[in-house]
Amino acid sequence: MVQEWDVILVGGGIGGLSCAHFLRQVGFRVCVLERSAGLSEVGAGLQLAPNALAALREIHLLPDLLPLGWIMHRVDLVSTRSGVLSSMNMKDKTVLAIHRAELQKLLARDLGLEVLRFGVGIESMHEEGDRVRVMLRDGVILSARLLIGADGLRSQVRTQFFPPVTLRYSGTSSYRGIAAAPGLLSDPHVGGEIWGPGCRFGYAHINSHDIYWYLTFDAPPHETRTPEAGKVHALQLMAAFPEYKAIVERTDLARIIQTDISDIQPTTHWVQGRVALMGDAAHATTPNLGQGAAQALEDAWALGVALKKFGLEPIALQSYQAARQSKALWIVRQSWSFQSMCHIKRPWLQTLRDLTVKHMPARIQQATLARIDKPEVGLSEGS
Numbered sequence: 001m002v003q004e005w006d007v008i009l010v011g012g013g014i015g016g017l018s019c020a021h022f023l024r025q026v027g028f029r030v031c032v033l034e035r036s037a038g039l040s041e042v043g044a045g046l047q048l049a050p051n052a053l054a055a056l057r058e059i060h061l062l063p064d065l066l067p068l069g070w071i072m073h074r075v076d077l078v079s080t081r082s083g084v085l086s087s088m089n090m091k092d093k094t095v096l097a098i099h100r101a102e103l104q105k106l107l108a109r110d111l112g113l114e115v116l117r118f119g120v121g122i123e124s125m126h127e128e129g130d131r132v133r134v135m136l137r138d139g140v141i142l143s144a145r146l147l148i149g150a151d152g153l154r155s156q157v158r159t160q161f162f163p164p165v166t167l168r169y170s171g172t173s174s175y176r177g178i179a180a181a182p183g184l185l186s187d188p189h190v191g192g193e194i195w196g197p198g199c200r201f202g203y204a205h206i207n208s209h210d211i212y213w214y215l216t217f218d219a220p221p222h223e224t225r226t227p228e229a230g231k232v233h234a235l236q237l238m239a240a241f242p243e244y245k246a247i248v249e250r251t252d253l254a255r256i257i258q259t260d261i262s263d264i265q266p267t268t269h270w271v272q273g274r275v276a277l278m279g280d281a282a283h284a285t286t287p288n289l290g291q292g293a294a295q296a297l298e299d300a301w302a303l304g305v306a307l308k309k310f311g312l313e314p315i316a317l318q319s320y321q322a323a324r325q326s327k328a329l330w331i332v333r334q335s336w337s338f339q340s341m342c343h344i345k346r347p348w349l350q351t352l353r354d355l356t357v358k359h360m361p362a363r364i365q366q367a368t369l370a371r372i373d374k375p376e377v378g379l380s381e382g383s
């Protein structure tokens with residue numbers, strides 16, 4: 001028997017789960033197909049900027065979310081060569097640092113196991129008249145008016161329905177970890193990012209007890225180490241940031257993950273008939289602006305707006321892309337160009353970069369931040 005839905009979402013990450021909320025809120029029957037066996041407790045921290053929080057407010061999850069994370073008051077950008085380059089005061093806006101698993105658990109909480117299905121393998125997908133049919137590996141067949149690929153950087157939906165994209169390895173890999181380190185930072189509401197030669201370290205509390213940190217470094221792609229060797233390597237890199245070495249020292253091996261940093265070369269192929277891509281599947285970005293999850297949340301919101309207006313028709317998907325493309329691809333480009341600045345090794349180039357960042361006109365910085373912080377989801381002004 002074929003199971004009928006309005007919309008099938010492939011991928012139960014932040015994008016797919018939040019999209020399920022937005023679409024259910026406007027009255028559609030959705031099903032989320034997730035490959036992994038359950039919600040993962042592993043993962044690192046996320047910084048949720050005002051646009052991400054606005055999306056979560058829209059689906060009424062913000063009051064429950066805020067106590068799970070940690071409000072940041074300030075983020076300092078520092079160069080090991082030149083000292084403080086900028087201090088971003090956040091007292092007039094809310095930025096929340098949180099463990100990714102906390103956000104995912106909250107997004108999954110009210111969906112129920114009929115809607116959110118774990119351990120799903122997709123055998124085939126194809127458009128058939130005014131529906132899309134999905135056959136699962138266990139023989140179950142589902143059919144829906146629309147199919148949305150929220151299945152991340154290496155999306156199966158994208159591979160099946162869209163022209164090939166270029167995955168770009170940034171030349172840097174990362175370690176991320178969560179340290180049990182209450183009291184280590186003098187002001188736990190202040191986070192920071194420090195640029196060293198060929199590497200960068202960032203940190204923020206995600207609750208009163210734990211500090212999320214990341215360390216990026218130049219490396220060939222797919223370099224892997226055992227957890228023990230990874231921690232030793234991370235501690236070696238921390239020689240550039242001795243003040244913060246204790247954070248990495250206090251991190252259990254099991255709470256350190258290595259991820260190569262890649263994005264998708266900007267593409268405008270997000271919609272094909274009754275199939276659309278969202279989040280990392282459409283526009284994966286390097287994490288330099290801390291905006292990947294936020295952009296997935298904006299996509300989910302825009303899909304809710306478009307489907308409410310146009311119903312379960314391809315024009316709704318086109319309207320979603322029209323609303324989102326400009327900002328999402330701008331983020332990808334900005335973040336990619338930012339990448340090359342953080343790891344400069346030559347001292348004179350570091351000095352030049354530091355002077356440029358330090359003396360960047362405030363109006364340029366403010367305009368960039370204002371664009372990042374304001375959701376672009378296809379709502380007309382005042383709606």
Ligand SMILES: Cc1cc2nc3c(=O)[nH]c(=O)nc-3n(C[C@H](O)[C@H](O)[C@H](O)COP(=O)(O)OP(=O)(O)OC[C@H]3O[C@@H](n4cnc5c(N)ncnc54)[C@H](O)[C@@H]3O)c2cc1C
Nearest residue numbers: 011013014015035047151152156279280287290292293294
């Ligand atoms: C080092 C690093 C730091 C980051 N820091 C931040 C930050 O501070 N702030 C921020 O906003 N963003 C940050 N991001 C980005 C953010 O993590 C991603 O952009 C965000 O998770 C994208 O969500 P998504 O749902 O589109 O994709 P994903 O999170 O990748 O979720 C995709 C889901 O689809 C599932 N899936 C994949 N294939 C299939 C399939 N064939 N069938 C079924 N299910 C499938 C996967 O299991 C997964 O659950 C960071 C990323 C990195 C790498």
